[in-house]
Amino acid sequence: MFPTPAAGGPTTRGAKGSGKGFQIGRGYSRVRKFPEALGEYPVSVLAEEIATPGEGQIKAMITAGGNPVLSTPNTLALEDAMKSLEFMISVDIYLNETTRYADVILPPPSHLERSHFDLVFTGFSIRNVANYSEPVFERDPSQPDEWEIFLKIAGIAQGMGAGVDPAVVDDFTLDAFIGSIMKDSSSPTNGLTAEQVREQLDATGARGADRMLDLMLRTGPYGDGFGENANGISLQHMKQHPHGIDFGPLEPRLPEMLRTVSGKVELAPPALLADLPRLEQSMHEVDDEQLVLVGRRHLRSNNSWMHNIEVLVKGKPRCTLQIHPNDAARVGVKEGEQARITSRVGHVDAVVEYTFDIRERVVSLPHGWGHDMSGTQMNVAAQRAGVNSNVLTDHNEMDPLSGNSVMNGIPVTVSALV
Incomplete structure (x- = not known):
């Protein structure tokens, strides 16, 4: 049972039941030659790609609502590298641990001043639904929209x-998207030309992200197809249903939703099978004297930006080292006191919290804390700074197939502060 997203996507467009499959390695990082995956390179190599001279060296960067100085492996190395950038732009509402290095910070409008349609999670929903939210407040004319x-x-x-x-640029981007849709025989456009599709979209008065969304909805699985389906949806249709539209329960979609070369669910691709000997060997490379560090995310503090909102961080401290009481007794740390957590690349000090909810030999620090760096303007977060768990994650530890960072299962030692 799988969802069918209203705005369409990779599993609704193109030929049904077959495709190029999941590909990696269409390019490789410059320094350590880690593979590209889904058009992206491992964030663990970002620091070295900035710091290592030579052709292709990263000398400028754009960040958008992210805080890699807190959220990437061995963040101290990335912080040092970012100091050498020649130019940096940040699209962000905060002067935080990352944006303090930006030459220009461009704040987008408030979430309440712009429209919203979820393109991501409707692909994982437990029922086929869609909801478009119009801006609550009118945006100041001098404030550009985020898409602008x-x-x-x-x-x-x-x-x-x-x-x-x-x-x-908006018109150019839209025309390119219309062109790609016109080449897809599965996209309903009622026999219209690209120019006629563009005329109908322009006639609504929408621009930017809303106009692009209108195109996606109208050519999606429930769309009006620009007149092909009289009962289909469009952006205007979504606006007439401010509480959303329920398109019904999930339905079986195999094999038509597959985009693999074989047209089957490929459970044992050759690349994974070839990596099994390395995986088996790694399972024996365990130091019994060490503990294993895993992360955690609390409902009200999932990401670093949430720590600057008083109503979300009030209450008892959440940035604690959770440890099983038996492990605490063995390593000599006590609840409520500071302990030092040390990995191959760094160490942090955190308050100990006993819990039976974690298994023995495993300890946990939450994600996104460490708001004690100078040069920021996150006053609420600074009052509950916590510690940055990614000081402990190792930039050299990556999945060799995808280059994905190892963010959990970090070997550490824990000791009492003397």
Whole structure:
């Protein structure tokens, strides 16, 4: 049983039941040659790609609502590397541990000043639903919308100059998307030409992200197909249903949703089978004297930006080292006191919290804390700084197939502070 997202996606477009499959290694990182996966390179190599001279060295960076100085492995190495960047832009509402290195910070409008449609989680939902939320408050005319900020940056990066009109880049992007949809025989467009599709989209008055969403909805599995399906949806249709639309329960979608070369669920691809000997060997490389560190996320403090909102962080401290009482007795640490957690690449000190909810030989620190760095303006977060668990994660520990960072299962030692 799988969802069928209203705005479409990889499992609704293109030929049913077959495709290129999951591919990695279409490119490799410059320094350590780790493979690309899904168009991305491992974040663990970012520091070395900035710091290592040579052709292809990263000298400028754009961040968008992220805080890699707190959220990437061996963050101290990345922090040092970022100091050497020649230019950096951050699209963010905070001056945080990462954006303090930016030459320019471009704040987007409030979440309540822009529209919203979930494109990600409708692909994982337990029922086929869709909801479009219009802005609650009118945006100040002097404040560019988020899509305008990104398109202006894109236009400048493409050599169109600092005075580029985001609307021009918006039209160019939309036309390219329309072109790709017109090539897909599975996309309903009622026999219209690309120009006619564009005319109908423009007639709604929508621009930017909303106009793109309208195209996705109208050519999606429940869409009106620009007149092909009289009962289908569009952005205007979604606006007429402010509480959302229920398209019904999940349904069996195999094999039509598959995009593998074989047209089957490939449980044992050759790359995984070839890696099994290495995996088996690694399972024996365990130091019985060490503990294993795993992360955790609390409902009200999932990510670092949430720590700067008083109503979310109030209450008892959450940035604690959770440890089983038996392990605490063995290593000599006591509840409520500070303990030092040490890995191959660094150490942090955190308050000990006993819990029987964690198995023996495993300890846990939460994600996204460590708000005690200078140069930030996150006053609420600074009052409950906590410690950055990613000081302990090892940038050299990565899955060799995908290059994905090892963020859990970090070998550590725990000791009492003298």
